[in-house]
Structures are given as structure tokens and as C-alpha cells.
Amino acid sequence: MKTLVELAQKAREISGVRIYKKNVEAVLSALLKSGDFWEVVDMADLPVPAASGIVRALQEEGLLFIDDEENIRLTQKGLDMVRELGIETFVDYSCRACEGRGIPFYAHIDLYREFLQLTKDRPKAIRDYDQGSVTPETTIARVLFIDSRGDLRNKDILVLGAEDDLTGLAVALTRKAKSVLVIDIDKRLIDFDNRVFKELGIDNAEAKVWDLRNPFPKDMLGRFDVFVSDPPETLPAFRAFIGRGIATLREEGGVGYFGLTLRDSSVFRWRDFQISLTSEFGVAITDILQDFNHYITWDYHTETKAAEVAPVKREPKTIWYKSAWYRVEVLPGFKRWNEPISDDVFYLDEEGSTT
Known part of the structure; x- marks a missing residue:
């Protein structure tokens, strides 16, 4: 079985964006909470291409599958790995009343x-x-x-x-x-x-x-x-x-x-x-x-x-x-920047995906 570091490297090759061990842990923790990909992106705090790359890498290693309703599920092999690594289910203690902002x-x-x-x-x-x-x-x-x-x-x-x-x-x-x-x-x-x-x-x-x-x-x-x-x-x-x-x-x-x-x-x-x-x-x-x-x-x-x-x-x-x-x-001595900007890659690059 590949290590988390190896899985991160594979996900990086798939997605073309920078990914490391902690990101894989975050996705696995989120998958213990939800099988909805977009909720996993939210919980893992990752760019969409990164989260997608990790899911695909885990899928190729037989650690998860996507069911007929497009829910992402860990396989028994995936659950065994998560247990061995001590990865636990994502938790969120944010205030529900103010939606975690501190400002209602x-x-x-x-x-x-x-x-x-x-x-x-x-x-x-x-x-x-x-x-x-x-x-x-x-x-x-x-x-x-x-x-x-x-x-x-x-x-x-x-x-x-x-x-x-x-x-x-x-x-x-x-x-x-x-x-x-x-x-x-x-x-x-x-x-x-x-x-x-x-x-x-x-x-x-x-x-x-x-x-x-x-x-x-x-x-x-x-x-x-x-x-x-x-x-x-x-x-x-x-x-x-x-x-x-x-x-x-x-x-x-x-x-x-x-x-x-x-x-x-x-x-x-x-x-x-x-x-x-x-x-x-x-x-x-x-x-x-x-x-x-x-x-x-x-x-x-x-x-x-x-x-x-x-x-x-x-x-x-x-x-x-x-x-x-x-x-x-x-602060004192701050710089005022007011130069022309080219529209090259103005809105989108390898990490961005929502444009």
C-alpha cells in the first residue's frame, strides 16, 4: 500500500497542482464525514483540482469508489488504512448562530x-x-x-x-x-x-x-x-x-x-x-x-x-x-502601486477553477 506521501505525489501528477501529505489526510478525514465531493472540498480546504486529484489517486489505489448516486465511499481497504493511520472524522465546532464568523x-x-x-x-x-x-x-x-x-x-x-x-x-x-x-x-x-x-x-x-x-x-x-x-x-x-x-x-x-x-x-x-x-x-x-x-x-x-x-x-x-x-x-512607508495590468491569466491558472 502506498504511503500518504506517495499518494500526495500521485495526486500531484494527476492534478498538476502542489499537494502534500496533510492534504491527503484532510480529504480522508472529510470522507469519513461525507461522500459529497463538494462538501469534501469545503471541509478539506483545498482548491478543487487538488481535491479532485487526491480523490482520483485514492480511487486508482482501490481506497475508495464512487457509487451509482455519485457518492464517494471508502472501500474496506481505505477504511483499514484510515484506522491504521489514526485518521479521525472531520469535526467542526463553529458557532451555528453566526455561521462561524463571530459576527451575527x-x-x-x-x-x-x-x-x-x-x-x-x-x-x-x-x-x-x-x-x-x-x-x-x-x-x-x-x-x-x-x-x-x-x-x-x-x-x-x-x-x-x-x-x-x-x-x-x-x-x-x-x-x-x-x-x-x-x-x-x-x-x-x-x-x-x-x-x-x-x-x-x-x-x-x-x-x-x-x-x-x-x-x-x-x-x-x-x-x-x-x-x-x-x-x-x-x-x-x-x-x-x-x-x-x-x-x-x-x-x-x-x-x-x-x-x-x-x-x-x-x-x-x-x-x-x-x-x-x-x-x-x-x-x-x-x-x-x-x-x-x-x-x-x-x-x-x-x-x-x-x-x-x-x-x-x-x-x-x-x-x-x-x-x-x-x-x-x-504602515509608514507603504507603497502605492498603480501600474497597468495585462489580462494574461488574469482570472484563471492551475489552481483556480471556478471561472
């Missing part, structure tokens, strides 16, 4: 209800711009977390390239920010926000169309106290979204919020992102809240690489795509 969306129930009412006819997420909307509960929890960290009231706030979640709209609905500017490439979202702002008489918020591959004009640099984003997870896209966000911050102590997943990025990629943040841009990472952002499965799931590489054809039945919520703070 219902703490500001009036804001939540208003947001739900106003966004009933919101534009749907589309594949063209790598969109995927978080749940309304996530959006409100984001705003409450921002407020709890002192980054909302009387602040100039920029939301860039992430308005498919309508976070900018939710921030504006608090009526607590000094100003709110939403920029996004999708004119549907911009028109939606501006219509709501006008209908509600929110005159300190506006939305504008902008492609973040293009540098900002000078009047955008050093103008804001806080930025919020949700970047695609290639290094060029990360630079375009987060680098530009940092460039708009007024001074040291300025703050940025954004999401990063372990569904489209590995911990190896996270290290690259974090090195870029701390060494290149000169910021401190103050908060990382794992699985804070819960995404509604997008309508175009069947057209994605994730659906193509998955070992099953069954679509997700529950929320499986989640991301961590990052807060960063710029």
Missing part, C-alpha cells in the same frame, strides 16, 4: 431586512467578470465587522471590483460612512447601486464603471480611509485589485478588507499573497477570519473548470465555496 448578521436586523428588500431584483452573477455573490447574511456581517473595527463611521470608503456582493450598497445603507464610492467593471451593478442611492436620497454615495486593469487617475490616489475588495486569485489580479486599493489609501493607518479562498488558491499561493502584502506593499495583516464569506453557487457552475475536473458530475447541493476575510493596515 442579525445584530443589526433592520439593516439586514432593508438590504433584503432592496436587493430582491439584484443583477445575477455572470461568468464574464468571474462573479459569484455571497449570501446576504455574509454581506451584512462584513459591514458589521468593518464597523466593529472602527473602519466605518465618518470614513471615506472605496469598494472596488467586488460589487456583485453589493457590499458598497450595504455600507451606504448604514448612513454612517462619510462617503462611499463603488467602482466595478459591470455597468449593471453600477446602474443598480446608483438607482437605489437616488431612490433613497443617499447623496454621499455613488458608483462608477472602471476596469481595474487600468491605472487610477491621480485624483483617486490617497483619497480614502478604507477600501473593500474581493479579488480574483491569480497574482496579476491580486496586484490589480489590492495594489490599487492600497494606492487609494490616504495615509498610514489606512485599512483594506478583502476575501481570499482556499478553493481557488492553495496555502502556497497564500504565502505568495502575504509576502506581496507585507514585503512589497508594506502592510500588516491584522485579521484573517477563515470561512467568513459564504458564496451562493453560481448559475454557470456546470461551465467551469471546477465542474470539468471534479470526479463526479453531481452539482453542489449546499454552500461549499467559502473564503477568509482579511483585514490589512498600511
